[in-house]
Amino acid sequence: MIKKEWMEVQSISKIAKQIYEIELQGDLVKEIKAPGQFVHVKVGNGFSPLLRRPISICDFDQEASTMKLLFRSEGKGTKLLSEVKKGSKIDVLGPLGNGFSLETLNEGDTALIVGGGIGVPPLYGLARRLVERGVNVVVVLGFATEEVVFYEDKFKELGDTIVTTVDGTYGEKGFVTDGIRKNDWHYDAIFACGPTQMLKALTSKYPDERGYLSLEERMGCGIGACFACVCRAEEGYRKVCSDGPVFPIGEVIL
Template sequence: MLQLATAIKKSEIADTIFELVLKTELHKYTLRPGQFVHIRVSKSTEHVLRRPISISNIDAEKSEITITFRAEGPGTKKLAEINTGAAVDVLMPLGNGYDINTAEAGDHVLIIGGGIGVPPLYELAKQLNERGVKTTHVLGFNSKKDVFYEENFNIFGETHVATADGTYGVHGFVTDVIQNIGTDFDKFYACGPKVMLKVLDNTMAMDGFISLEERMGCGFGVCYACVCETRTGEQLKICTDGPVFEKGAIVL
């Protein structure tokens, strides 16, 4: 689980959004879309806590994974400074990802991403399409400068983009797009800010799955820094029981 990966490629794909390709020993693991890695961003005690970053792409043949993150705090800004060829201290794979077996060949599903919740949905869309599942995508961002992965998702199916300030795509939120395109889908899969997930959880009539974004301490269930509550009052840990949950399972 703990290993040194090698940074193969780094690029800034939108405003403060970075894509980092890591070469690692993937043959040791079975990875699922929606799982994450826990990265030590520097050797300094200032950044002693690791940062949880979703896996946006898995290339088993090359033994590479891609992580996509926003450089907004001191830790992720430090991660954005990593140079090609550098060794990266990684805990992986962590978390309970999306189960692609919940959709069958011939199904048509809706994939909904908000902001930095978009990256893990790319690998999900890729794997679902490989199973013969049709995917339609709705991506939400604050502004045009924040938009990324639209072309990536277009490869797999119809893709809609909304921006809160109206500078690109539909003026509004993912819910405005969904209102326009309708809800004639077999299932939905979503990842993004909690306020977005809460609306989807409460309004989408179909079965679905949501993935939470959360700050974490250890990443494997020891520190209890990422506890959430189920509808029945049970306490679950997002890092191990999630970050993916069925619609309606937890209190948002």
């Protein structure tokens, strides 16, 4: 069930250049059904910015009613969000969208987790829950440069993890597809989130793979009413906010 709630800020910290981690507490967390869902956050107390900001849920603890969000501070709205203080309250709508299916793999199977930039956060909660189910994970994280790398150590606690950077300042130089090619892993399904060009390159190189993609799109309402985030599919169109943001590989046209 979708809820609108004023959630309390438990902590907020800067973890990389322009990247912030914020932990919120509230009953809304109990409604989260799967990793990969997102929330719509109202930033500021006035009419500007007018629209809420869609932010993926990085991880959540339903017993403690807490969830972590990671976001990049780059515009007016996210800059305001980066300035909130512990103990303050934020207007949050969610959980929204459809997340990743944990039933895709069985105990002993291996998942290839591929994240790019600010598409990395929802994959952490996914990887953690797959590991809890006895699924092995191997991870490739792609970033532009060293100063924006985050969560590498957290993923390494879950499985083999490599980092690629476009400029080669950290990890392996190149893109996530280069990282996959250089590491001859066996895996049973791919789970990916990141820029559209990354997802397009990934599915172009591995067109017959089983798995899921989480799309990043600008959104208006977040509940499927405004049609601002429509994308083409093999049959008709899909709304990223309500039909996604997670889709089986091959369902949407990138």
